[in-house]
Amino acid sequence: MxxxxxxxxxxxxxxxxxxxxxxxxxxxxxxxxxxxxxxxxxxxxxxxxxxxxxxxxxxxxxxxxxxxxxxxxxxxxxxxxxxxxxxxxxxxxxxxxxxxxxxxxxxSPHPEETPGMEDDWHGAVHSFYTFDDAVALRKALAGFTGGRLVVHISEMPIKCPVAPLEFTLLADDYFKRRGIRDKVDITFVTPLSGAFTKPVAAAAFGDMLETRGIAVEPDFMIESVDAEARKVVSFDEREVPYDLLVTVPVNKxxxxxxxxxxxxxxxxxxxxxxxxxxxxxxxxxxxxxxxxxxxxxxxxxxxxxxxxxxxxxxxxxNGEEPVESFDGHATCFIESGAGKAMLIDFNYDTEPLPGMFPVPAVGPLPLLKESRFNHWGKLAFEPVYWSMLLPGRPLPLPAQMSMRGKRVPA
Structure with a gap:
C-alpha cells in the first residue's frame, strides 16, 4: 500500500x-x-x-x-x-x-522579524491577519476617537495582498459611519510603488484613495517601529507617525x-x-x-x-506526464466600503482587466469596477466555502483564467 x-x-x-x-x-x-x-x-x-x-x-x-x-x-x-x-x-x-x-x-505573520514591532503589540500596534489579532483590533478601533491611523505592509509576499487596501477603504467607511472621519488622518504605507501597481488597475482606481482623503507613502521599506515615539521608520530614514498602527508583518x-x-x-x-x-x-x-x-x-x-x-x-x-497546467489564476474581491466591492481576475501572464465575470456580457460581476453585486458576491462566498470548496465539490468556475468577457484597453 x-x-x-x-x-x-x-x-x-x-x-x-x-x-x-x-x-x-x-x-x-x-x-x-x-x-x-x-x-x-x-x-x-x-x-x-x-x-x-x-x-x-x-x-x-x-x-x-x-x-x-x-x-x-x-x-x-x-x-x-x-x-x-x-x-x-x-x-x-x-x-x-x-x-x-x-x-x-x-x-503566517512574524512581527518579531521587524525591530520594535512587538514592543506595543495589541497596544497602539495591531494587525488582523490572525483570529486573535482581528479580535484585539476590534476593541482598539471601537475605542479610537481620532488621530493618525497608519495601515502598513512590511514586505511582499503576504497572504491576500489586497487585504491591507481593503482594510484602508473599510476604515474610511467605518469612521464616516461613526461620524468622526474628519478627526482621523489615514495613511497607507507600502513597500510597492503605489496602492495599485498594475497599469490597467492603476488607471481605473488611481485616484480612489486621493478622493477619500487617504495619503499614500510608497516605496517604504521598513527598518523598525519606534513604539515609544509611535512612528514607523524606513531604511532611507523616512518616518511616518501614528496613533494607531495596523500593520501586516513579514509573512513566512x-x-x-x-x-x-x-x-x-x-x-x-x-x-x-x-x-x-x-x-x-x-x-x-x-x-x-x-x-x-x-x-x-x-x-x-x-x-x-x-x-x-x-x-x-x-x-x-502512474508514470505519465501531467496534462493540465496551473496558470496562476486568481480571483479577488476588494471591499471598498459603502456596501460596494471591486473584483479582479488575473493569472501569471495577464494583469487584471475590465469586463464582466463569470459570464461574458452578462456577469453579473463587473471587473475593475465598484459594484454592490461584487460586495454581495464576497459575502455569499462563505456558505460556498464550507459546503462546496472545502469538500472538493465542483464549482462552476474554470480553473484556467479565461479572456472571454474581458477588454484589453488601448
Missing part, C-alpha cells in the same frame, strides 16, 4: 484530502493529514471582525469533521522533513513515512520547511509554477500559500490549483 502524507489542514490541505481520497483507491492508498491547529478558520472574516461586521465565533470550526472518511488525521506539530529518507518527524517523536508528500502549511512559511532544507529564504517551498512539484524531490509537492509561486497567496488560488493538481498527481504516480 502506498502512502500519501499531507502536511497542513487549512484550505489547501483540506481540499487536497477530500479530492484525492476520491481519486485514490482506499485499498491501494493510505492517506494521512497532519493538522497542527485542530481549528479551521474562515480567514476572509478576519477583515470584517475589526469593524464589528462579523461575529468572531462564526469564523472558526473544528477541523476534524472537515476531513473525509478514509483519511487519517493526526493533530501534532511538525518538526522536520527528511526528504532523502522520505519521513516526517513530529515534535512528539512520531516518525511518519511517506511515498508522496504534499506541503500545505500556509503562511512554516519553520519546519526551512529546517528541512526545502524552502526559500522565507520558508516557502519552491516548486514548478505549473505542476507544483518540487524540482529536487519529485515526490514532494506544495499547494496553497506554502508554495513559492508568483501569484497571490489567497484561497482562490488554492481553489484553482486544486482544480488542476489532483488529476495531474494521479498521472504522475
Amino acid at each position: 502506498r502512502r500519501l502524507l499531507i502536511l497542513g489542514a487549512g484550505t489547501a490541505g483540506t481540499i487536497a484530502a477530500n479530492k484525492l481520497r476520491r481519486l485514490l483507491g482506499a485499498d491501494d492508498w493510505q492517506i494521512t493529514i497532519v493538522d497542527q491547529r485542530g481549528t479551521h478558520y474562515y480567514q476572509p472574516a478576519f477583515l470584517f471582525i475589526p469593524f464589528g461586521r462579523y461575529r468572531p465565533h462564526k469564523a472558526r470550526r473544528k477541523a476534524a469533521p472537515l476531513i473525509p472518511d478514509g483519511v487519517t488525521r493526526i493533530q501534532a506539530q511538525i518538526d522536520r522533513v527528511d526528504a532523502d529518507a522520505r519521513t516526517v518527524a513530529l515534535e512528539d517523536g512520531t516518525v511518519l513515512p511517506y511515498d508522496y508528500l504534499i506541503v500545505a502549511t500556509g503562511t 512559511g512554516a519553520a519546519f520547511v526551512g529546517r528541512s532544507g526545502l524552502g526559500d529564504e522565507l520558508d516557502f517551498v519552491p516548486v514548478d509554477h505549473h505542476t507544483l512539484r518540487h524540482a529536487e524531490h519529485p515526490e514532494i509537492f506544495a499547494v496553497g500559500d506554502a508554495a513559492a509561486v508568483p501569484t497571490s497567496k489567497a484561497g482562490a488560488v488554492a481553489h484553482f490549483e486544486l482544480d488542476v493538481f489532483p488529476e495531474n498527481f494521479v498521472r504522475i504516480i
Whole structure:
C-alpha cells in the first residue's frame, strides 16, 4: 500500500484530502493529514471582525469533521522533513513515512522579524491577519476617537495582498459611519510603488484613495517601529507617525520547511509554477500559500490549483506526464466600503482587466469596477466555502483564467 502524507489542514490541505481520497483507491492508498491547529478558520472574516461586521465565533470550526472518511488525521506539530529518507518527524517523536508528500502549511505573520514591532503589540500596534489579532483590533478601533491611523505592509509576499487596501477603504467607511472621519488622518504605507501597481488597475482606481482623503507613502521599506515615539521608520530614514498602527508583518512559511532544507529564504517551498512539484524531490509537492509561486497567496488560488493538481498527481504516480497546467489564476474581491466591492481576475501572464465575470456580457460581476453585486458576491462566498470548496465539490468556475468577457484597453 502506498502512502500519501499531507502536511497542513487549512484550505489547501483540506481540499487536497477530500479530492484525492476520491481519486485514490482506499485499498491501494493510505492517506494521512497532519493538522497542527485542530481549528479551521474562515480567514476572509478576519477583515470584517475589526469593524464589528462579523461575529468572531462564526469564523472558526473544528477541523476534524472537515476531513473525509478514509483519511487519517493526526493533530501534532511538525518538526522536520527528511526528504532523502522520505519521513516526517513530529515534535512528539512520531516518525511518519511517506511515498508522496504534499506541503500545505500556509503562511503566517512574524512581527518579531521587524525591530520594535512587538514592543506595543495589541497596544497602539495591531494587525488582523490572525483570529486573535482581528479580535484585539476590534476593541482598539471601537475605542479610537481620532488621530493618525497608519495601515502598513512590511514586505511582499503576504497572504491576500489586497487585504491591507481593503482594510484602508473599510476604515474610511467605518469612521464616516461613526461620524468622526474628519478627526482621523489615514495613511497607507507600502513597500510597492503605489496602492495599485498594475497599469490597467492603476488607471481605473488611481485616484480612489486621493478622493477619500487617504495619503499614500510608497516605496517604504521598513527598518523598525519606534513604539515609544509611535512612528514607523524606513531604511532611507523616512518616518511616518501614528496613533494607531495596523500593520501586516513579514509573512513566512512554516519553520519546519526551512529546517528541512526545502524552502526559500522565507520558508516557502519552491516548486514548478505549473505542476507544483518540487524540482529536487519529485515526490514532494506544495499547494496553497506554502508554495513559492508568483501569484497571490489567497484561497482562490488554492481553489484553482486544486482544480488542476489532483488529476495531474494521479498521472504522475502512474508514470505519465501531467496534462493540465496551473496558470496562476486568481480571483479577488476588494471591499471598498459603502456596501460596494471591486473584483479582479488575473493569472501569471495577464494583469487584471475590465469586463464582466463569470459570464461574458452578462456577469453579473463587473471587473475593475465598484459594484454592490461584487460586495454581495464576497459575502455569499462563505456558505460556498464550507459546503462546496472545502469538500472538493465542483464549482462552476474554470480553473484556467479565461479572456472571454474581458477588454484589453488601448
